[in-house]
Amino acid sequence: MTFNPKKGIRFAVGLLLALLVVGAGALLYFNSLLAPVAKEAQQAEMVEIPANSSGAAVAAMLEERGLIKSSLAFRVYCRYKGLDSEIKTGEYELGAHMSTPEIIESLIQGSQVYYSFTIPEGYTVEQIADLLYEQGFVNKEKFLQLCKEGDFDFPFLPKKQEDIRYRLEGYLFPNTYSITRHDDEESIILMMLERFVYETNNINFEERAKALGLTVHEAVTVAAMIEREAKVEKDRPLIAGVIYNRLKINMPLQIDATVLYALGEHKETVLYKDLEVKSPYNTYYINTMPVGPIANPGLSSLEATVKPDKNDYLYYVAKPDGSHVFSKTLEEHELNKAKYL
Structure with missing residues (x-):
């Protein structure tokens, strides 16, 4: 049996075309898995990404909540883009109208949900603790303990002494602050102390x-x-x-x-x-x-x-x-x- 070059070429071309069709179909299918679950805008949901969550765990949770079509497609996309370790802990507003790449972008950019609170001028440490506790931002006892004995290294703060009720009284600057649910008592206090530094530096408070x-x-x-x-x-x-x-x-x-x-x-x-x-x-x-x-x-x-x-x-x-x-x-x-x- 002799080999026919023309038939061989036609076979190779046919095989290549078949592979291209299959590849194109697979790509289209994969892209469809990355598309939004819902075609129209949906109410955003609050999604919390716990600390040390793996990409697989995040993908499974998002699929279970109906926010993505395929946890496997999520993981493949992250692996292909080198984003496996880039997902950030936090609380996010995500919707089924978002594509998988859009959701991943939010998670790696740290586009978290922020909450605001306002400390009125003249509030005491205890009033601030009550306000933050009522809004669900702090453990009141822990906040007060940090204000009394916390190790905050600012040169203007008084030394710890028995007759001072709260070492930080006077230095939690009244202002409106934005925090995430993952900001703890210490980080919230640091925001206020740093704001005190900023505001007093602007008026040359220490020199005056x-x-x-x-x-x-x-x-x-x-x-x-x-x-x-x-x-x-x-x-x-x-x-x-x-x-x-x-x-x-x-x-x-x-x-x-x-x-x-x-x-x-x-x-x-x-x-x-x-x-x-x-x-x-x-x-x-x-x-x-x-x-x-x-x-x-x-x-x-x-x-x-x-x-x-x-x-x-x-x-x-x-x-x-x-x-x-x-x-x-x-x-x-x-x-x-x-x-x-």
């Missing part, structure tokens, strides 16, 4: 405090009292002036907010018996400033602390509208109390 003869801790302690006393912006530098005038002559500051902090409770009216509480925070009991901040002051109070109004006032009284009237003598002060209280 030093020019007033104050450490950063002392200046933040003053700012916290201003924060709890002032309701009107223009009063803040004036109240700072009163505080410094009293400290200069060794006169008790007698700020009601320090009494409430010493008591560890919030109440509308401070009673005479409350003024007697023996505490290094109670400025009716001591002749100096408190041992530490009584709240976490905002930028306006921090700025007023290092840019006080230079005046001769020693007293102030709150008016019904929240603003204050200031006086230089006890006699004037008593008249203002009779008029406004």
Whole structure:
């Protein structure tokens, strides 16, 4: 039997065409497995990728939830693109209208779901802990323990000592923050401390405090009292002036907010018996400033602390509208109390 070259060529061409058709079909089929499960936009689902999840485990979970067509196609695509180890831990919003490559892109870019919370100016550490606990972001006890004894290496923080209730009081900067569900208590606290550094550097807080003869801790302690006393912006530098005038002559500051902090409770009216509480925070009991901040002051109070109004006032009284009237003598002060209280 003789070999026919023409027939051999036709066979080879036919075989090649058949292989091309099969290959094209396989490619089309594989691409169809990477296509979205749903053709129209779907409600996004919250998907959590646990730490140390393998690509196979992620693929199986996504297929089980109906977000991808094939876990095998997911794994082959990741292997082909070299993305096996690139998937990031986190919480993601994914939908069945997304293709497998789009879902993988989200997972490797770390396009996680972020949650926001706002810390109001003048909140104490305990109020912040309550707020974050109620929103499901922290373990309250762990957060408070870190604020009391956590090892945060910032030079302005006071050393750990028994008479300071919370070492971080005053330094958790009031602001709006964005976090993921995987941010723990320590990382949330670090965000706030770093924000404090950023904001105070912008106003040269440390240098201006030093020019007033104050450490950063002392200046933040003053700012916290201003924060709890002032309701009107223009009063803040004036109240700072009163505080410094009293400290200069060794006169008790007698700020009601320090009494409430010493008591560890919030109440509308401070009673005479409350003024007697023996505490290094109670400025009716001591002749100096408190041992530490009584709240976490905002930028306006921090700025007023290092840019006080230079005046001769020693007293102030709150008016019904929240603003204050200031006086230089006890006699004037008593008249203002009779008029406004």
